[in-house]
Amino acid sequence: MCLFRSGQTDKERYSSPGFTTEADLDDEGGLWPTAYAVTELGERAEQTIAELVRKAVS
Template sequence: MKERAAELKKEAKHGRDKKAAAGERDVLSKIAKMEAPDRAVAERIHAIVTANAPELSPKLWYGQPAYARKGKVVCFFRSGHVDKERYSTFGFTTEANLDGDSGLWPTSYAVTGLSDEAEETISALVRKAVG
C-alpha cells in the first residue's frame, strides 16, 4: 500500500510538472504573438515574475499571461493592443499578499514601458505578493 501511495504521489507530481510546462509554453506562445511594444513589456514582466517568484506557475487567464499559486492567479499581464486600450496592465488578484496597513494598496498598474525603477517596483511587489 505504501508503494502504491508513493506511485500515486509521483504520478500526481509529474502531472503537475507537465501542466506547468504546458502553461509556460502557452504563455510564451501568447507573448510571442503580441504586437512589438506589448511583446517587449510582456517578455520583461515574464522574466521578472519567474525570477522573483519561481513558485508561481505561468498560465493563460482570460487568454492573457498570468502567474498562479496552487492554480489560483496571483498576478497577470493584460495587453493593451489586445484589449484595444491605450496601455497594457500589470495587476494582482486577491490571492496576492499585498494588503497594506493603511487599508489602501495597489492592485494594478498601467504599463507602456519599463524603466529600471519600474522593474524594481514590479520585482518588489511580486516578492511581497507571494510572501
C-alpha cells in the same frame, strides 16, 4: 496572483500588471492598488514590478 495585460490585444494604451485578492499586498491602512499602468517598461518600472510580485507571493 499577478496578472498581466499587454494592452495590445484589448486595444488599451498601456500594459497593466494586476493582483488578485490572494496577493500579500495589504497594508496597515487596508487600501492597496490592484493594478498598475505601465506606460514605458524601463529599468525602474521593471524593478518596481519585480518587488511587487515578490511581496505578493510572500
